[in-house]
Amino acid sequence: MNERIYMSSPDVGELEEEAVLAAMRSGWIAPLGPDVDAFEAKLALRIGVAHGVALSSGTSALHLGLLTLGAKPGDVVVTSTMTFAATTNAIMYTGAEPYFIDCLPETGNMDPELLRRGLIRLAEEGRRVAAILPVDLLGKAADYTNILAIADEFEVPVLSDAAESLGATHKGTAAGSFGAASVFSFNGNKIMTTSGGGMLMTDDAEFADHVRYLATQARQPVVHYEHADVGYNYRMSNLLAALGRAQLSRLDEMIAKRRTVRNLYKELFSRIDGVEVFGVEGDEEDNVWLTAISIDESVTGFSPDKFASALARQNIESRPIWKPMHLQPVFSRFQGEISGVAEQLFRTNLTLPSGSALKPTQREFVLDKISAFIGGRK
């Protein structure tokens, strides 16, 4: 049996090995150190924001971003239903309630009209909305043009979950630079990795300082240990920041490799009725983190499930896109503006091996097996 082919494996090599070893030999192991400072500065420069705060995960970055915006019990945070649970979990940690907004069928990103409807309803109910938390799905930035305009109108700050969209742009402006603050993830399956980590990006020095303060146990700036707030141990270690710096230097190369994979899928599926690559419109601006396909069973005669099982038999990983949050047992009691689009995408869409660590032979293998499955059914 061939080695298992994953959707998005870490893409690390000699450069990363050397960077981690050099950091270790420098004596700056943990918690902080010069690699953390340099990693923050480099990424902030690339994104075009003033500050980055390196943290232990994207989830912890979302948590501290929400706390800094004042999210607390009794408040509402308006967010995308089409996302990974981490987005909603971070809201739950603050004690605020999530309010779920359904998505646009073309992108899976937050539908601005439904956002507006939700904000009107919440205002009528007299609820305080602490933040709007849109998500950039699968490496495509949300519609910030409209989301930020609506947020302004209702005077609600935006925290952007850009965990999946590092390197993408929206109308030429970098993902991770929209709203009051944004969050990146460097989990092992993301576009670049620190093995586990995240960063909060903001133009606001006070915002960044507050996140740093909360992330280091909320220590007051005095020699004895003085604490006026509940703090967290959420900073990134220097060793992992060294890995991050090496990965960041290869980000464009890694995005280009993912784009090659995307284009191979586009070519293959252009010849297959009833299967479309998801979200291709405007994807030159995406980082193409994961490629998903939409399967119309009434045309293909096979279900997404059948297709996924055929790949699984070849030891190839694929999955449905995120199961919407409003359908999750843990979150189903919360309200929202639900149109059914996210649920539809969940039922028809599959994400496929898309990573930059895929070898050309593995890419060919996946394409061959897909062709064989579809050809064999005709």
Ligand SMILES: *Cc1c(COP(=O)(O)O)cnc(C)c1O
């Ligand atoms: C990966 C991811 C996160 C969480 O990031 P971690 O670094 O794994 O904590 C948050 N939101 C979205 C949309 C993600 O895909």
